[in-house]
Structure formats: C-alpha cells, structure tokens
Amino acid sequence: MIPVWEPVLDGNEKRYVLDCLETNWISSLGSYITRFEESVARYCGVPYGVACSSCTAALHLSLVALGIGPGDEVITTPMTFIATAEAIVQTGARPAFVDIDPNTGNLSVPEIARYLERGRFTSPNGPRAILPVHLYGLPAAMIELRNLAEACDLKIIEDACQAHGARLSYEGQSLYAGTIGAAGCFSFYPGKNLGAWGEGGAIATNDEEMAALVRTLRDHGRLSHYAHSAYGYNARLDTLQAAVLRPKLERLGEWNAQRRRLAALYRETLPEHGLTLLSEPEGTESCYHLFVIRSARRDAIRTALLQNQIECGIHYPLPLHLQPACRELGYAEGDFPHAEAMADSVLSLPMHPFLTEREVKTVSRTVKRALATG
Numbered sequence: 001m002i003p004v005w006e007p008v009l010d011g012n013e014k015r016y017v018l019d020c021l022e023t024n025w026i027s028s029l030g031s032y033i034t035r036f037e038e039s040v041a042r043y044c045g046v047p048y049g050v051a052c053s054s055c056t057a058a059l060h061l062s063l064v065a066l067g068i069g070p071g072d073e074v075i076t077t078p079m080t081f082i083a084t085a086e087a088i089v090q091t092g093a094r095p096a097f098v099d100i101d102p103n104t105g106n107l108s109v110p111e112i113a114r115y116l117e118r119g120r121f122t123s124p125n126g127p128r129a130i131l132p133v134h135l136y137g138l139p140a141a142m143i144e145l146r147n148l149a150e151a152c153d154l155k156i157i158e159d160a161c162q163a164h165g166a167r168l169s170y171e172g173q174s175l176y177a178g179t180i181g182a183a184g185c186f187s188f189y190p191g192k193n194l195g196a197w198g199e200g201g202a203i204a205t206n207d208e209e210m211a212a213l214v215r216t217l218r219d220h221g222r223l224s225h226y227a228h229s230a231y232g233y234n235a236r237l238d239t240l241q242a243a244v245l246r247p248k249l250e251r252l253g254e255w256n257a258q259r260r261r262l263a264a265l266y267r268e269t270l271p272e273h274g275l276t277l278l279s280e281p282e283g284t285e286s287c288y289h290l291f292v293i294r295s296a297r298r299d300a301i302r303t304a305l306l307q308n309q310i311e312c313g314i315h316y317p318l319p320l321h322l323q324p325a326c327r328e329l330g331y332a333e334g335d336f337p338h339a340e341a342m343a344d345s346v347l348s349l350p351m352h353p354f355l356t357e358r359e360v361k362t363v364s365r366t367v368k369r370a371l372a373t374g
C-alpha cells in the first residue's frame with residue numbers, strides 16, 4: 001500500500017521525549033516551550049513565536065487579540081477544513097465566505113473586492129478581517145490581499161496550517177507564508193509538514209502586542225500565577241510536544257525540498273490530458289503539504305488507485321458553505337461555483353518526504369491508465 005500521507009518522523013522522537021522527562025520539564029510553559037517559540041520565530045524571520053495547543057486555538061486567539069467578536073464578520077474561503085470557520089465562530093463573529101480562484105484553490109482577491117463593493121453584509125459591523133488559507137501549502141495572493149485589506153481597513157490573520165516553510169516574493173523579499181498578516185497560524189498535527197507527537201499549534205507575528213495578547217490568552221489570561229487580566233483559555237502547547245518539535249523544525253527545509261522534488265516529478269509524469277494541476281504562480285513556492293489534481297473523472301481515478309493499493313484523499317469533498325454545521329449562515333448550492341466545482345473534482349495523491357520516485361511513477365502510471373480506459 002502506498003499511503004496518501006505518513007507522519008513525518010525523524011526517528012529520534014523517543015529520545016526527545018525522554019530527554020524532556022529526565023529534566024523534569026513536565027510543567028507547562030517551561031524552557032522547552034520558550035526555546036521552541038524562539039526557533040519558530042527565527043525560522044519564520046519574525047520577532048515573535050507563540051506556541052498554542054492547536055492551530056484552531058492559534059486562529060481563535062489571534063482573532064480575539066484583534067478584538068473580533070459578536071457583530072463582526074471575517075471573510076474567508078469555503079474551500080478549507082472546518083477549523084478555519086470554527087475559529088471565527090468561536091469568537092462570536094460570522095464567517096463571510098467568498099469564492100476561490102480555480103487555478104490555485106486559494107481565496108480570489110477580485111471576489112473579495114466585489115463582496116466589499118456590494119456592501120451587503122450580514123452582520124451589524126460588517127467585515128473586520130480577512131482569513132486566507134494557504135491551501136495545500138500554496139501561499140495565497142498575499143500582496144493583493146494586503147493591498148485590499150489596507151485600503152479597506154481590514155486585518156489579516158493567515159491560516160498557515162498547511163504551509164510550514166512555503167514561500168512567496170513580497171516587496172522584493174522572499175518571505176515565509178504566515179509572516180505577512182497580523183499573525184500566521186500553524187498546525188503541528190502529526191500529518192502536517194512539521195508534525196508533533198500529538199496536537200500542537202503556534203502563531204508567528206511581527207506585532208509585539210499580538211504576541212503578548214495571545215501569550216496571555218492561551219494561559220487563562222494570566223499576568224502572574226494567580227493574577228489574571230482577562231478570562232482566557234487553556235490553550236498551552238504541551239511541553240513534550242515542544243521537545244519533539246524543536247529539533248524536527250531543523251529538518252523541515254530538507255523535508256520540504258524533497259516534497260518539492262516529488263511534486264516536480266508528478267508534474268513531469270502525470271498525463272497531460274484528462275486532468276488539471278493547480279498552478280504555482282510566479283513568486284510562490286508551495287511546501288506541497290498535499291499534491292492535488294483535478295479531474296472530471298476523479299472517481300474513476302480514485303477507484304483505480306485504490307484497486308492498485310494506492311491511497312488517495314479528497315480535500316475537501318464538501319465546501320464549508322454547504323456543510324450542515326454552517327447551515328445557519330444561510331448559504332445555498334450555487335453560491336460559490338468555483339469552490340463547489342473544486343470539491344467535485346479534487347483528488348490528493350500520495351505526498352510525503354519518504355515517498356520514493358518509483359512510487360510517484362507508479363501513481364502517475366496508474367492515473368494515466370485509469371484515464372485511458374473508458
């Protein structure tokens with residue numbers, strides 16, 4: 001069986017955990033956390049990293065830190081995992097979905113501009129922020145997003161849960177995804193490009209106040225042990241996860257480079273007809289959390305892959321505006337045609353740094369054969 005993903009382990013996880021146990025750093029927010037946060041900030045090239053219990057918590061707390069709450073709207077994509085919308089709803093605000101760019105799968109900036117121009121908002125205060133997702137590891141159109149956000153006085157929180165180490169050219173610099181908005185939020189769920197031994201998340205930010213607020217909010221609004229500035233949350237990263245994550249972060253570049261090599265091989269060996277590959281616009285560098293193809297014959301390809309012991313996935317089969325959980329937002333089928341068409345046609349092929357070139361060629365051959373028959 002060729003798995004669609006594998007936890008990216010470096011084989012030393014037991015040692016990292018044991019080292020941590022032996023130093024008695026089981027207590028929360030100790031030096032393992034601080035050192036990991038410093039590594040996240042250094043890696044991303046920003047002054048602050050704040051570790052959280054998950055990316056959902058990181059997104060939620062970043063929005064809370066911006067003062068977003070009941071009566072507000074946050075513009076986001078329907079083509080994402082539900083956690084993106086959950087974080088918005090948890091603040092009391094309302095997700096306002098806008099359609100995607102079918103070439104990349106990411107939020108369409110012209111669609112956001114149209115939504116803002118139309119001005120038919122469903123919450124009393126209207127939009128306060130944009131929450132782009134760097135889907136599958138491909139950076140969203142951050143330059144255009146930032147220009148629009150600045151012109152309309154909106155904040156940006158980046159959902160970089162799938163985009164550790166993805167890069168984009170920005171004002172003559174090469175920056176990491178997650179470092180342009182008010183905060184970039186990362187997930188360390190085991191299947192991510194940088195995976196913990198359990199749950200984990202973090203924010204990266206250039207903003208001292210954002211870092212301080214999220215730091216306080218994740219720890220019961222603590223100022224000192226029994227002094228609390230606000231009602232906060234228990235959203236701390238587990239010390240053992242920090243012990244595992246910090247050394248693994250040093251290998252992220254190497255693992256991402258391998259993902260990019262495998263993605264290039266897929267692009268070279270997959271058939272030209274019968275499927276579409278998502279584009280990687282100039283100036284962007286995906287970290288290929290997933291390698292996703294689109295095809296009208298998606299289900300036939302999927303059947304053929306499974307028959308050949310090749311796992312695949314669908315990210316995501318139902319866009320958020322059509323999810324039962326989002327029913328009360330009042331959206332209907334047809335509202336976001338590009339997202340709906342994408343959900344009907346996407347297929348995630350196996351992608352992880354331990355996949356071999358031979359396995360990639362086998363997958364490509366199987367896709368080709370599936371498209372050639374019937």
Ligand SMILES: Cc1ncc(COP(=O)(O)O)c(C=O)c1O
Binds near residue numbers: 081133187189
């Ligand atoms: C796009 C996106 N946003 C948010 C999340 C939530 O991350 P976590 O599981 O760390 O809360 C995920 C996780 O899969 C995700 O893929």
